[in-house]
Amino acid sequence: MQRAALALRPMLLALVVASPVLIGVLYAALASVGVAGAGASGHVALDRVVDVLSTRSTWRAIGWSLYVSASATLLATLVAAAVAMRFGTIRRTDRAARVLATFPLPVPHLVAAATALMLFAQSGLLARVLFAVGLIDVPADMPALVYDRAGVGLILALTWKEIPFLAVVAFAVRHSEHDALSEAARTLGAQPAQLRRLITWPLLWRGMAPAVIAVFAFALGSYETAVLLAPVDPAPLAVLTMERFADPSLARRGDAYVLALVGLALAAVAVAAHEWARARWSA
């Protein structure tokens, strides 16, 4: 009996932590079917859900947002891991490099997006430099890097913003790396290259994985950067959601809750995939 109660305790704690989100999800679910929210009819109807899921822009938004957040997460992870590997020792220069890599950490995402706009716009700093050296003649000659369908500006802004966070995690993972494990491998005759491939990298990846998932989920739902740098078509999922949340027609605001739940489901899938992978690593 007592044991059962003890086992329940962490569950209860988890429930308390999750309750605001759970209530939020419940409210979103009610608003999706027209029971709550602005313009609610008061009785359950699935037409909002059907409407949203059968719209072309929804699927384009999902695809485009997955592409942008996956690209930015991948780039940021690679850079962070490379920095942690390259500047891993206690040498003064390495320590300085590690501190420098974390500098953008406190910069708000909004500022990162505004900076990207100033740098990459067709009349931005980059274009002015290219103009000064005679590579372009008019703004339109500059390749479109903001509001662009390839999402280059957005991906770069998100990448730059996520590198320091992932780098901090990577440094911590490397720092706590089992020296005993490397020591044993070296004693058994492992070459430095083998050591990296078989011990350092796998430990780094596994240690970073939760943070990588968090960054992916964040990038997927990030609104501030997307609204400043993304094109109208395809619209990012977060922008499409906010657009519907502020739709001039009250009847369409329920769409926002359907889209919010879609975004939440995508993030939940990423977390579940990570849990599955971790279970395999542990096995």
Next chain:
Amino acid sequence: MSRVVMNACMLSVLAVAGLAACGGDRGDATQLTTTDELAELSALPWDSVVTRARGTRVTWRMWRGDPAINAFIDGWVAEQLRERYEITLAAVEGQGAELVNQFVLEREAGRGRGTASLVWINGETFSQMRAESLLAGPWAGTLPNSRFVDSASPIIARDFEQDPAGFESPWGAVQFALIYDTVRTPEPPRTINELADWIRAHPGRFTHDQSFTGVTFLKLLMYARGGGVETFAGGFTEERYARGRSAVFGWLDSVRGNFWRGGETYPPDVAAMHRLFANAEIDFSMSNNQHDVLNKVRQGVLPPTARALLLRDGTIANAHYLGIPFNAPNAAGAMVVADFLLSPEAQLRKLDPDVWADGTVLDVSRLSAEWRGRFTALEQATVGIPGDSLRRYARPEVAPTYHERLQTDWRAWVRGEAR
């Protein structure tokens, strides 16, 4: 997405707080509603309203996107209110759709009174807040300064064809204008047709934004190409809208390829469009306020040679208003602030291009000779478009549904979806 969930989370927190409040304090049920309070205040002499407002705090939810407006409100207006009525004014962000959503959440959470006593609204926001019963009233007619309001003007007496019915008090009027650079474009197009020719002759140099101003431009196209504002006046009908829609999208289809970025993407808001214009990526910007350009030149946002331009097909004029939310905690304070903003002094100061350049809603002929003289002097000193040209090309707003449908259909059009 995160914001929507956050809003829902906020509601849950409010709900929990509400449940907690139910335990100890059952005073809410017997408390007067804001509408009851307004009815009571309206029956009192104005001096008593002022007495009740003295020493209170008024939270005003408004658009905070323009530094010049913020400086006017947080500076002069707040100071005057403190000096005259000991009212503490707190202007906070909140407009349009976001405002409506938050008041719906507050209503659903069921708390007695909210935090905001005054909101800055017009058109679709007014219509939605009325539809969702989020405004208290009527009250606007009881303000002493409301006797100076230009009630004969269709642009002020009707808010997107809706009767304000005392649920909102006007405080400013503006008119849509294009913005161009007299150096870059010495001979600008003067009509929609000339504009189309200009766009074809200058590929990649014209665009409009995705938000309110952009949709106002579309509506202007709808009037000009769909048979004039008379065609759409007198409420929304699908039939008339269908005609307007084909006129708008027909015109857009014929020039889209020559828009900035080939019409694939559009600046998110007016600020972004101003930036593109200032950086010479495009040759036109636009604004809902004909005098905005003077203001932006003074701030250094736009080049000194930028000027406003009215299209002869007619441009849209509208007024903006103040409302008192259904759960406003300080109805008396809100009324005093709204009345102060209607005073000739506040209206004149607001009109000054060095302050904001927001048009007055007063009928100047109803003022004393002294104030009339000041208004005339300011108009003569302003280098903007003269008042008689403005009045000549001004067209009123039509039912907000036209605006809503154009916005929705434009998004579908730009994303290649069926309309």
